[in-house]
Amino acid sequence: MPIELKMPALSPTMEEGTLAKWLVKEGDTVQAGDLIAEIETDKATMEFEAVDEGTIAKLLVAEGTDNVKVGTVIAVIAGEGEDAAAAPAAKPVPEAKAEAPAPETKVEAPKPAPAAAPAAQAAPGDRVKASPLARRLAEAGGVDIAALTGTGPGGRIVKADVVAASGGGAAPAAVPAAAPAPAAAAPTPAAAPAPVDTDIPHEAIKLSNMRKTIARRLTESKQQVPHYYLTMDCNLDALLALRGELNASLRSREIKLSVNDLLIKALAVALERVPDANVSFAGDTLLRYSRADISMAVAIDGGLITPVIRDAGAKALSKIAAEAKDLAARARDGKLKPEEYQGGTASISNLGMFGIKQFDAVINPPQGMILAVGAGEKRPYVVDDALAVATVMTATGSFDHRAIDGAVGARLMQAFKELVEQPLGLVA
Numbered sequence: 001m002p003i004e005l006k007m008p009a010l011s012p013t014m015e016e017g018t019l020a021k022w023l024v025k026e027g028d029t030v031q032a033g034d035l036i037a038e039i040e041t042d043k044a045t046m047e048f049e050a051v052d053e054g055t056i057a058k059l060l061v062a063e064g065t066d067n068v069k070v071g072t073v074i075a076v077i078a079g080e081g082e083d084a085a086a087a088p089a090a091k092p093v094p095e096a097k098a099e100a101p102a103p104e105t106k107v108e109a110p111k112p113a114p115a116a117a118p119a120a121q122a123a124p125g126d127r128v129k130a131s132p133l134a135r136r137l138a139e140a141g142g143v144d145i146a147a148l149t150g151t152g153p154g155g156r157i158v159k160a161d162v163v164a165a166s167g168g169g170a171a172p173a174a175v176p177a178a179a180p181a182p183a184a185a186a187p188t189p190a191a192a193p194a195p196v197d198t199d200i201p202h203e204a205i206k207l208s209n210m211r212k213t214i215a216r217r218l219t220e221s222k223q224q225v226p227h228y229y230l231t232m233d234c235n236l237d238a239l240l241a242l243r244g245e246l247n248a249s250l251r252s253r254e255i256k257l258s259v260n261d262l263l264i265k266a267l268a269v270a271l272e273r274v275p276d277a278n279v280s281f282a283g284d285t286l287l288r289y290s291r292a293d294i295s296m297a298v299a300i301d302g303g304l305i306t307p308v309i310r311d312a313g314a315k316a317l318s319k320i321a322a323e324a325k326d327l328a329a330r331a332r333d334g335k336l337k338p339e340e341y342q343g344g345t346a347s348i349s350n351l352g353m354f355g356i357k358q359f360d361a362v363i364n365p366p367q368g369m370i371l372a373v374g375a376g377e378k379r380p381y382v383v384d385d386a387l388a389v390a391t392v393m394t395a396t397g398s399f400d401h402r403a404i405d406g407a408v409g410a411r412l413m414q415a416f417k418e419l420v421e422q423p424l425g426l427v428a
Contacts, residue, residue: 002076002077002078003052003054003076003077003078003079003080004059004073004075004076005036005073005075005076005077006070006071006072006073006074007019007039007061007068007069007071007072007075007148008039008048008070008072008393009070009089010039010041010046010048010338011041011042011338011342012248013325014041014042014069014070015069016067016068016069017039017040017041017042017068017070017209018039018040018064018065018066018068018209019037019039019040019061019062019063019064019065019068019210020037020038020040020045020063020064021037021038021063021076022036022037022059023035023036023037023038023047024036024037024059024087025056025059026056026057026058026059027056028056029053029054029055029056030050030053030054030056030077031050031053032049032050032051032052032053032057033049033050033051033353034050035047035050036048036049036050036051036056036075037050037074037075037304038334040208040209040210041209041210042210042212042213044207044210044331044334044336044341045262045301045304045334046145046334050077050367052077052079052081053079054078055077055078056075056076056077056331057075057076057077057078058075058076059074059075060073060074060076061074061075066209073108086197098233099120113334117177128146128157129150129155129156129157129362130145130146130150130156130157130158130311134157134158134159134161134162137159137162137163137166138162140386141149141162141166142151143162143165143166145157145162147165148161148162148165149161155205158204165342172201172308183247189280189364202285208302208303208304209221210305211303214303214304217242217365219363220363220365221362221363221364221365222362224365225363225365225400225402226365226401226402227360227362227399227400227401228398228399228401228409229396229397229398229399230396230397230399230406230410230413231358231395231396231397232394232395232396232413232414232417233379233381233392233393233394234393234394234395234416234417234420234421235381235383235390235392235412235420235421236259236376236390236391236392236393236420237390237391238422238423239259239420239421240259240376240391240420240425241255241421242262242423242424242426243259243262246317250318253318255318255321255322255370256321257318257321257401258321258324259322259352259376260296260348260350261317261318261321261324261371262318262420262423262426263321263348263350263371263373263416263420264294264296264309264312264320264324264348264375264418265312265313265315265317265320265426266293266339266419266420266423266426267294267312267346267348267371267416268292268294268309268311268312268313269292269313269415269417269419269420269425269426270412270416271292271313271345271346271412272291272292272313274412274415275288276288276404276408277346277369277399277404277408277409277411277412278345278368279293279368279403279404280366280367280400280403281366281367281368281400281402281403282366286403287366289345291310291311291313291314291345292311292312292313292345292346293308293309293310293312293343293344293345293346294308294312294343294344294345294346294347294348295307295308295343295344295346295347295348295364295367296308296309296324296326296327296328296347296348296349296350297347297349297350297361298327298331298332298349300331300332301332302393303332304349304365305336305341306341306344307327307328307331307336307340307341308327308340308341308342308343308344309323309324309327317426317427325382327340337417344364344367345360345367345368345370346367346368346370346371347363347364347367347370347371347372348368348370348371348373349361349371349372349373350373351372351373351374352365352373352374352375352376352393353375354375355375356377357374357377357394358369358373358374358377358394359372359374359396360396360398361396361398362398363398363399363400365400367400368370368399368400368403368404369397369398369399369400369409370397370398370402371395371397371398372395372396372398373395373398374393374394374395374396375393376391376392376393377391377392377393378390378391378392379391379392392407393420395413395416395417397409397412397413397416
């Protein structure tokens, strides 16, 4: 009998995803292990493999469909000798219900009958897609929103479509009517800001699941985690000299240490020396970790991901360099496994390559701290009680005050500075 392919759970926390792209079409023959789709989760875009051989009978979910629940049937494979046309056609119905944002229709239905009627008569797949602002403008201007053709992403009806249909007269009347809506939405931290009333040329870019997750988690972090910041300047000259010597000895192994590799090691060793800073706040419990797993921030297309160097304090610098290079490359290609970017006891974010001198990073909960690293640059610096020119880097630690007191955070920064300025402790 036909084989149902269901939306997979590609990470332990995944409940829904976006079917970003089909890599097959109906009628294609596939073997077990063939790539058939790209699934966008809240962390990355991952490839979905066929687990059986056969012919793609039906693709039940269109490319670009958001909010596809885990377990939803997305395609049907017909086995050898089976009639592909006999595959069930009713399977898309649950998916249409899953992705249809019912609140938009329910908000509008009780008010103007003409606008509610088309939505009630439409099939699930034909639901009118419109932004909240467009709906309010249509209601205020007496425009039948179901009769409009949307020009927004995915055919969504936006403000410009309603204004064009009403001859441009609906916008001013709708501004006062829109006032109650933001107040109702205010308790939700992730709620989208009110659309800007402007005629400035612009492009509406649909948020990816990753960008939505970044927005939600970092908003929660700044609202719920009491941040404090500690900044130190570090003389990099000794560390740069050691890096040069190590790279010369590693040349035959085709391994090249970056400054960031040494800083990852320095943060990990510092956390081992100050274990009270290697912690997470967990309600009425404080979790103190026995090893330092360092999450390193990697910029990727459309967002940021933090692959983890496990037990970085116990690893040789050459091992850290090899892992960091591999993880960063696969992160940019969307090839990381969930276990490679989940977890971590602390994070490091380095913007030095962009010439940034100093910045404050946002903590990635449930971690208790993140280290923000700026560029190494020539500055006046006191060396052996004399003013000299040194390569100086500014590092700022962001700490969760619920878990890490100021004195503990200061000791961690002090330990990090000592390791950077006396880097033989990184190879001892």
